Amino acid sequence: MNTRELITLSFNAIWGNKMRSFLTTLGITIGVFAIIVLVSIGSGLQAYISSQISSLGPNIMDVIPGNNLMSAFGPGTQNKFTIPLAQKLSDRLAPIAQVAPLAEVLTNVKYKNVVDKNVYAIGSTYNFPKAVVYGKTIMGRWFSQGQEQSGSKVAVIGYTVYTKFFSNKNPIGEKIFVGNEKYTVVGVAEKNGASLGVDHDNVVYIPIEAVHSQFGVDRLMEIVVNTNSENNVPIVKKQINAILSKDLNPDEYSIQTGDSLSKTLSNITGMLSLALGGIAAISLLVGGIGVANIMLVSVTERTKEIGLRKALGAKRKDILSQFLLESVMLSMTGGIVGILLGMIASIIIAMILVSSVTFWSVALAFCFSVAVGIIFGMAPAIRASKLSPIDALRYE
Amino acid sequence: MKKNSIIKMVDIAKVYDGGEFHTQALKDIDLDVESGDFLAITGRSGSGKSTLMHIIGLLDTPSSGKYILNGTDVSKLDEDEQALQRNKEIGFVFQQFNLLPKLSALDNVILPSIYAGTASKERTEKADMLLTMLGLADHINKRPNQMSGGQQQRVAIARALMNDPELILADEPTGNLDTASGDDVMKTLKQLNKEGKTIVLITHEHDIALQARKILHLEDGRLIEK
Ligand SMILES: Nc1ncnc2c1ncn2[C@@H]1O[C@H](COP(=O)(O)OP(=O)(O)OP(=O)(O)O)[C@@H](O)[C@H]1O
Ligand SMILES: [Mg+2]
Numbered sequence: 001m002n003t004r005e006l007i008t009l010s011f012n013a014i015w016g017n018k019m020r021s022f023l024t025t026l027g028i029t030i031g032v033f034a035i036i037v038l039v040s041i042g043s044g045l046q047a048y049i050s051s052q053i054s055s056l057g058p059n060i061m062d063v064i065p066g067n068n069l070m071s072a073f074g075p076g077t078q079n080k081f082t083i084p085l086a087q088k089l090s091d092r093l094a095p096i097a098q099v100a101p102l103a104e105v106l107t108n109v110k111y112k113n114v115v116d117k118n119v120y121a122i123g124s125t126y127n128f129p130k131a132v133v134y135g136k137t138i139m140g141r142w143f144s145q146g147q148e149q150s151g152s153k154v155a156v157i158g159y160t161v162y163t164k165f166f167s168n169k170n171p172i173g174e175k176i177f178v179g180n181e182k183y184t185v186v187g188v189a190e191k192n193g194a195s196l197g198v199d200h201d202n203v204v205y206i207p208i209e210a211v212h213s214q215f216g217v218d219r220l221m222e223i224v225v226n227t228n229s230e231n232n233v234p235i236v237k238k239q240i241n242a243i244l245s246k247d248l249n250p251d252e253y254s255i256q257t258g259d260s261l262s263k264t265l266s267n268i269t270g271m272l273s274l275a276l277g278g279i280a281a282i283s284l285l286v287g288g289i290g291v292a293n294i295m296l297v298s299v300t301e302r303t304k305e306i307g308l309r310k311a312l313g314a315k316r317k318d319i320l321s322q323f324l325l326e327s328v329m330l331s332m333t334g335g336i337v338g339i340l341l342g343m344i345a346s347i348i349i350a351m352i353l354v355s356s357v358t359f360w361s362v363a364l365a366f367c368f369s370v371a372v373g374i375i376f377g378m379a380p381a382i383r384a385s386k387l388s389p390i391d392a393l394r395y396e
Numbered sequence: 397m398k399k400n401s402i403i404k405m406v407d408i409a410k411v412y413d414g415g416e417f418h419t420q421a422l423k424d425i426d427l428d429v430e431s432g433d434f435l436a437i438t439g440r441s442g443s444g445k446s447t448l449m450h451i452i453g454l455l456d457t458p459s460s461g462k463y464i465l466n467g468t469d470v471s472k473l474d475e476d477e478q479a480l481q482r483n484k485e486i487g488f489v490f491q492q493f494n495l496l497p498k499l500s501a502l503d504n505v506i507l508p509s510i511y512a513g514t515a516s517k518e519r520t521e522k523a524d525m526l527l528t529m530l531g532l533a534d535h536i537n538k539r540p541n542q543m544s545g546g547q548q549q550r551v552a553i554a555r556a557l558m559n560d561p562e563l564i565l566a567d568e569p570t571g572n573l574d575t576a577s578g579d580d581v582m583k584t585l586k587q588l589n590k591e592g593k594t595i596v597l598i599t600h601e602h603d604i605a606l607q608a609r610k611i612l613h614l615e616d617g618r619l620i621e622k
Contacts, residue, residue, distance in 0.1 A: 001510055016498055144469070307495050310554070311455055313483020313511035315476045389482075390455040 001316050010326040013298070024196065024294045028334025028372060029341065031284030035264060036342025036357065037349070037363065039364075040277035042269065044346075044355035049265045058230045060133065061069040062256040063223040080252050081220035083208055085244075089223060092243050097236045100124050100131035101208055105215045109204060110177040119161060121178055123211030123341025131226040134200075140172040140187030147186075148207045148297045155183040158192045160201035178204055181214055199331075203395060205227045231251040233257060247320075286366060292376035295327045299384040306384050307392025320385040327368060329376025401464075402563055402594050403429035403452060408461030410447050421447040422617045425461065429596065431562065432588040436597045436605035438613030445598045446567055448614065453486050453565045454597060461540045466562065483511050487556025491568035493548045495540040501527060501551045502536045502576040508558045519558075530584065546577025553584055564588060567598045582607055615617075 014021045065079040084143070086101035092149075093099055093370070103122055108117040126145040129135035143154040155178060162171055171185045183206060192200040211217045227236045237255055244253050306319055339362055349355040421444045421591050429435055439445050441582040450456035451463065466485055470478065487508075488494075491501065495504045506524040514522075527536050530550040534601060540548050549569060556564055566585065570578035582604065589595050589609075599607055605611050613620045 005510055010487055012498070165406070176458055304494075308496065309511075310479065310509070311453070311482060311494075312508045313559075315478050315479045317476075318511060388456075388524070390450050393455070 001314075001321075003148035005082065006321055006325050007329075010329050011324055013326055014329060015099040020294060021048075022288055024330050025334030025337065027287030027290035028284070028331045028369050029287075029338040031280065031287040032335045032338025032369050033345070034280040034283045035277075035365045035368065036339055036361055037345050037355070038280050039273070039361035040342070040355040040357050041349065041353070042273035042276055042344035043361070044350065044359050045272070046266075046269050047356055049269060059225070059227045059233060060095075060131070061225045061233065061237065063219070063225060063244070064256060065222075065379070066251065066254065078252075079219040080248055081223065082218060083220070085210060085247060086208075086220060086223050089225070089240065089243055090125075091241060093225065093236065096227065096232060096239075098127055098130040098228070100128045100224045100226075101137070101220045102222050102224065103208055103211050103217050104203075105211055105217050107179045107215065108177075109165075110160060111174065114165055116161070116164065117204070118202070119178075121211060121215070122203050122205050123208035124205060124215070126206055128205065129165040129225045134190060134191045134192045134194045137187040138190050139170070140185070142205075143186055143207060143332065144276055144374045148209070151182045151209065152207075153210065153329055154186045154203040156187040156189050158189050158203040158205070159187055160199055161204055162188045164202075166284035176204075178206060178215055179209075181210075199362070244327065258298075270305050284372060284382070287370040288331075288376045291327055291331055291372060294330070295323060295377050296383075298326070299323060299380045302384075303392045305396065306387050309392060316385045320381050323381035323384045324374065324377050327381070328373035331369045331373030331377075335366055338369070339365055400467075401428050402466055403427060404435075404464040405452075406462040407609065408451065408463060409506045410439070410444070410451065410456075411459045420617055422451070422458070422514075425619055427612075427619065428590050429594060432592055432595055432611040433554065434595045434597070436584070436599060436608035436611045438598075438600055438602070438605045441600065443614040444536045444617040445600075445614055449565055449567050449596065449598050450465070453488060454482050454622060457576075478485070479511075481537065482595060483508060484559055485557070485561050485563055487553075487561040487564045488554050489549070489552050489564065489566040489569045491571040493545075493552050493572070495548055495551060495555075496615070498541055500537045500539055501532060501543070501554075504540070504551055505554045505558055512559050512615055514559075523554065523558065526557055527551070528556050537604060546580055549573060549581055553581070557588070563591075563594045565596050565598075568596070568600070570601070570604055578604070 065081045083101060083103075087100065095268045102122060104120050104122045107119060107121045107290060108115055109119040113189035126143055126148050129137070137156060138159075140156070143152070143158055147154050153209060155176065157165075157171065157176070165176065166173070166174070171188060172186050175182050177183070183204075189201070189203075189205060225236060225240065227233050237257070240255055276374075309319065342365070343357050344360070346355045346357045405425055405427040407424060408427070409420070410422040411420050421532055425448065437445055437448065451458050454465070458471070465481065468481070470481060472551060473481065496507070499507075502523050503518070505526060506519050509519040509522070509537070524536065530553060532547060533552070534549055535543055535551075536549055540551070543551070549572075564585070569581050570584070573581065585597065586607065595608075597605070599605050
């Protein structure tokens with residue numbers, strides 16, 4: 001019996017029992033779907049995090065309020081980071097490191113008749129472009145120390161704000177409203193991208209004093225310190241500790257370097273991926289048991305057919321490969337459908353969250369589903385091939 | 397000139413041994429069937445006719461004794477070699493037809509040649525020819541449940557002829573048919589015998605047995621010549 005005949009035979013058996021085949025493959029489909037989606041989310045998260053870390057850069061440190069990374073997301077210790085504290089850090093660390101404080105507030109921006117009510121106004125200093133990786137301007141210039149000290153209402157707009165309000169026009173020198181105050185646009189910041197559904201370019205950068213006086217924000221989100229060279233990171237870290245420990249308790253601030261950050265995060269995502277993989281594996285196992293079950297039923301149901309085929313000259317391996325191929329085809333079909341659905345789902349998820357389909361997860365899922373077919377189809381197929389022709393023929 | 401034996405059995409016995417029962421289905425069977433013969437085996441129900449046919453057809457193994465089929469001692473063959481012998485040397489016709497319900501008449505007839513490895517075009521032509529020869533040209537693409545019993549049995553005969561076996565084994569081939577269809581089947585078997593096939597026919601109907609050239613009678617597992 002050649003391969004083409006075997007395939008036709010198995011296909012006919014599957015097709016002849018559409019509902020049952022569908023339900024069997026569904027188990028595999030769900031398992032494979034889970035693998036693809038969960039792995040995509042896991043690796044998307046990992047990619048997102050490493051991109052965030054690389055945007056931090058090897059010679060850049062984040063000094064954040066609270067004692068660890070998590071407190072930046074939830075209620076931790078009380079935030080003791082003030083503008084004067086950042087100023088002090090900036091003065092003491094110059095010239096070896098550049099310091100930029102960051103404070104933000106959600107507000108509305110208006111230009112002519114167009115209003116956007118969901119723009120972050122980020123307060124920082126003239127030092128921002130020197131301290132922050134993405135702090136370059138693609139049009140105009142960043143506001144100067146002079147403008148900042150004289151209390152000028154000047155703004156550098158993010159790329160999204162630029163395209164939304166000005167499309168192709170030159171925005172430099174135009175007046176926009178940030179909150180209730182009129183600002184002059186002096187520059188357009190380079191694209192920073194979007195992550196976790198947040199557009200980092202739908203922002204306006206204004207002097208930090210303005211955030212304080214206009215919006216009443218006096219606490220900082222973080223202080224960015226750029227040492228210009230990776231070699232200086234340890235010294236500067238020591239100096240920051242020396243300066244801050246005079247005013248703050250050790251649990252009221254922490255210093256994140258690219259290194260420490262990636263360690264913490266890869267621990268978290270590693271655990272997460274493991275847990276997700278475990279869930280996916282269990283569902284695939286359940287799918288596999290479903291295949292085994294159906295194949296056993298199929299062998300029992302077709303005992304008479306097996307007997308007849310043997311009587312007509314089918315050898316053991318003919319029967320074995322017939323049933324094995326049938327279970328592999330069932331699982332493989334389930335696998336392919338699962339992969340397609342998983343890829344579609346991952347792409348949709350990528351639009352709102354992070355996720356990225358990886359080649360290896362697709363390959364793994366495919367191999368897994370074929371393996372499930374072989375492993376769980378083996379026992380029923382062997383059982384079928386061992387039936388004696390006459391016992392099988394007499395079976396009712 | 398003596399023709400060569402196609403079936404030669406010496407002292408064959410078959411015992412079914414279950415937990416509570418012990419049935420001696422066949423004993424002291426000595427059988428010699430010459431090539432080209434037409435043998436009928438009769439006997440009461442339970443006398444061992446089917447058991448004997450299953451052993452002749454290599455579907456079952458004897459408990460003891462020696463069986464030489466077409467010059468080969470088949471008791472020494474392994475499962476796959478027996479499958480090969482069944483495939484090449486023997487055509488079966490069963491009382492219950494035993495056609496696969498999901499296959500067309502044509503595909504049912506083709507089955508044995510698939511396991512013989514015949515090329516696809518060649519076997520389709522052959523199956524087509526056989527079905528036409530047996531008067532089923534209009535039923536080639538029908539499934540078994542779309543045909544009468546007589547037609548189904550003729551499909552089964554076509555299937556038995558597919559690999560050109562020397563030996564045709566028929567266990568009550570007319571048992572499920574009315575007289576007219578039964579006569580048809582018998583005519584076909586006689587014709588095949590004329591063309592050189594060796595035929596072993598099992599039946600409990602006396603007038604059917606009379607159409608064979610030789611009749612053997614089974615009684616409680618023993619062969620008696622009549
Ligand atoms: N698988 C089996 N296990 C146990 N006993 C069996 C088995 N098959 C047949 N027998 C017994 O062997 C004896 C012969 O059975 P067999 O089927 O050969 O009879 P038969 O002559 O074909 O009868 P019938 O004309 O009714 O078909 C019977 O007594 C039967 O009960
Ligand atoms: Mg019988």
